[in-house]
Amino acid sequence: MxxxxxxxxxxxxxxxxxxxxxxxxxxxxxxxxxxxxxxxxxxxxxxxxxxxxxxxxxxxxxxxxxxxxxxxxxxxxxxxxxxxxxxxxxxxxxxxxxxxxxxxxxxxxxxxxxxxxxxxxxxxxxxxxxxxxxxxxxxxxxxxxxxxxxxxxxxxxxxxxxxxxxxxxxxxxxxxxxxxxxxxxxQQEARERDHRKIGKEMRLFMTDDLVGRGLPMFLPNGYIVWQQLEDYIKQKERERGYLHVMTPCIGTVNLYRTSGHWDHYRENMFPAMEMEGESYVLRPMNCPHHMMIYANQPHSYRQLPIRIGEIAHDFRYESSGTLKGIERGRHFCQNDAHLFVTPEQIKDEVAAVCALIFDVYKDFHITDYRCVLSLRDPADKKKYHDDDAMWNHAEQALREVLTELGIQFTEEIGEAAFYGPKLDVNVKPAVGAEYTLSTCQLDFCLPAKFHLTYVDKDGSEKTPVVLHRAILGSLDRFMAYLIEETKGRFPTWLAPVQVKVLPVSEKTLDYAREVNDKLKAAGIRAVLDESNEKIGYKIRLAQQEDRAPYMLVLGAKEVEAGNISVRNRKGETTAMDLDAFVAQVKDEIANKVFNV
The missing domain is CATH 3.30.980.10 (Threonyl-trna Synthetase; Chain A, domain 2)
Known part of the structure; x- marks a missing residue:
């Protein structure tokens, strides 16, 4: 050329x-x-x-x-x-x-x-x-x-x-x-997978300009998925010694002046609100609140590490052109945690965070990802906390830990948080460009700013190191990722409607009600279609709107035999005993089988 x-x-x-x-x-x-x-x-x-x-x-x-x-x-x-x-x-x-x-x-x-x-x-x-x-x-x-x-x-x-x-x-x-x-x-594939389109079809979430751009509202079906993700990650964290807290969605401007966010991140924050002579802001992140929780009482080295977790509501003033459904909004909920550790504990705690990330990825069959060590740009004194010695120490510490753990990574200049370097795990979705899903950040800066201490073995006061980490990132973005990866065909344990019960006609409606009641009594999210529509229409509706893992088609034959006809997402139909089907579904839910 x-x-x-x-x-x-x-x-x-x-x-x-x-x-x-x-x-x-x-x-x-x-x-x-x-x-x-x-x-x-x-x-x-x-x-x-x-x-x-x-x-x-x-x-x-x-x-x-x-x-x-x-x-x-x-x-x-x-x-x-x-x-x-x-x-x-x-x-x-x-x-x-x-x-x-x-x-x-x-x-x-x-x-x-x-x-x-x-x-x-x-x-x-x-x-x-x-x-x-x-x-x-x-x-x-x-x-x-x-x-x-x-x-x-x-x-x-x-x-x-x-x-x-x-x-x-x-x-x-x-x-x-x-x-x-x-x-x-x-592009056609991207349109078919677009979580905004699927979210509307499945009645998962909505937006309305009267509420505000970038402020999605989760509908009952979507909130079921959201709650399942919350329960899933909290259980994972509890098993690893995390303590969950709940903190306010606002804080004083002075809180963010102390943390440095007011100087380094103000353009991404909502404007301050004046009340009784004090200025408040909607919080863009949760670390200052968690710093104050740690500072609430004295600590000994024997208590560390302390792992504080929260599914926290955050607000950032994203430009209107970047807003995209629940993937990128002005309100979102972070799967956030802050780990307060001694310098000697950094390697083990980073290793545990990475193990949790990859354990979660295994559960969700996430295989296309890469690890990035995000560093500061030394020439940018405005974006980053100005302390060369701190930065050199933190970057080298995280680099050495990742190398010792055998984690392959590339390095990118200018992608660090303003207070410290971080490990970003970037996923490549089915369509579109890659983006960061999980992160682990090493921070020597904020603990010093908040004067956090612990009493060491020799009786002296030391400053802890903080690991900021998010495994699912934000639950909103993770849900958008799952919607687009699966085209809304969630695994059974996540699906808002796990079983759709479809009577062929009014003659089998009473039997369908009995089946539906037994499914609900077993803790299965079942929905009965009582409409007078033809069975073909009911099946198409269940496929497009509910995308349920299973449909039970109940006609005269099933009533007579006292069993059920199970139709899966592939369109395959099997005659089964109801109790056996209930046991199968409960097993898929309990073991979080990824049948999408």
Whole structure:
């Protein structure tokens, strides 16, 4: 694939850069198409991204529709067929500024003023369209063969909410049509797995703008799943010596000043509330509350480690564009815990946390994940607590522990918490990009800030080390992950409806009621469909809305024989004795069989 650089050099594109160049060129071609259709359009930035490309454009009062996006894509195809050569040129600052002024490119002019040290600027031209850019690009527009405009959204100029809201038009581009078609298949799969779609079909949760964006509400079916996850992880923790607490959803601003969150995390917190001369905030995390619980009484080294756990309600002011159902909201519940340990206990406690993570992953058949040691960026004094010695000690300590435990990991700069390094376990879901599910953070900072102590063997006061850890992450996100992995077909122990009882007609309704009552008496979540619909419709409804592991189809034959007809998710039907079926289901629940 031939590409052209800003100095006019034409060369073969390095293989690892091909998609980036394709997508960067696609952004320019899209901008040219927009300019043809909307001559007053004023362009901001238009980069290639990991998944495609976009251009931010000021269209004045014009609001684009889906039909408008289709028209822009059609014009792009026309430009590609014209096979316009893409040519670079370089101008000194004064001539470049004059060109942008003549073309009324106000955002480019402002960008040039931000680059005060630049004495010259490079441009790329295709036909009548000129764009300020450092390249490289394809040599002809016809070389772009497979692309699609995907959506539009709003974006602030320079990502600053004080600036004007622009229209961001997104697209994707690939080497060929086959790659584009494969991407479209993946998108269809993602739509089918989308936890928001499945959550609505299964009546798991809802949102309403009157309540507030990013504030999901769990419906009865969804809350059953949520409670089962809560009970599951709490039992795991209790078996390992955790003590569970409950703390308030708000705290004083002074609490978060002490912890450092007010200085380092304030932009992600809800605004302060003034009451009786005191300022309060909705808490974004739970560590300050747990620090105060530890500080509530003196401790001896003999009592450590102390493991404090909580399923805690937290609130973070996420931007509206990042909100996504229960995967990312402004309210969520963390499976949080803080372990107060001596320095000598760090290795064993980190090992125990990792063992718990991998034990949980085994239960849920999570196999596609990787471990990351997240470190600070030493140059970023604003984001991170400024104590080089503490950071060097904490990072090396966690690195050594993970190495000794034989845990394979990569290191990433700039991903640490503001107070310490952490182990992140990133999962790769069935669709979409990977994200962090579990984490274990090593903290020498907050215990010192809160003046936490314990009496050591020699009678001296020492400062404990704190491990912050979350196994399921937030229950909300973990539930979203499970929904998308299983397409809502939860294992029996998690399913909100474990058995759907379906009488074939009114003649078998009384028998169906008897069966349903016996299932409920055995502790099984059974639901009886008493509607007058045909059995085929009842089965389809149970498959789509309830996605129950089992359906009992009860007709005259079952009434006469005094047994049941069991239909599983695969559509396989088996005649069974009711008591045997109850024993089977109870065994699946007790052993948390992952039959999805």
């Amino acid at each position: 031939k590409i052209i650089y800003k100095d006019g050099t034409v060369a073969e594109c390095p293989q690892d850069q091909e998609l980036h160049v394709l997508r960067h060129t696609a952004a320019h071609i899209m901008a040219q198409a927009i300019k043809r259709l909307y001559p007053e359009a004023d362009f901001a930035f238009g980069p290639a991204t990991e998944n495609g490309f976009y251009y931010d454009v000021d269209l004045g009062d014009t609001k684009l529709t889906d039909e408008d996006l289709a028209a822009i894509e059609k014009e792009m195809r026309k430009i590609c067929k014209e096979n316009l050569p893409i040519k670079p040129f370089i101008l000194p600052r004064d001539e470049a500024l004059k060109l942008m002024q003549e073309r009324q490119e106000h955002y480019k002019i402002e960008h040039m003023s931000d680059l005060a040290d630049e004495t010259e600027f490079s441009f790329f031209q295709q036909g009548e369209y000129v764009d300020m850019c450092i390249g490289p690009h394809l040599t002809y527009t016809k070389a772009l063969k497979a692309f699609k405009i995907t959506q539009q959204s709003g974006a602030y100029w320079k990502n600053d909410k004080e600036n004007k809201m622009l229209t961001r038009i997104n697209g994707v581009a690939f080497h060929n049509q086959e790659e584009l078609e494969e991407w479209e298949k993946q």
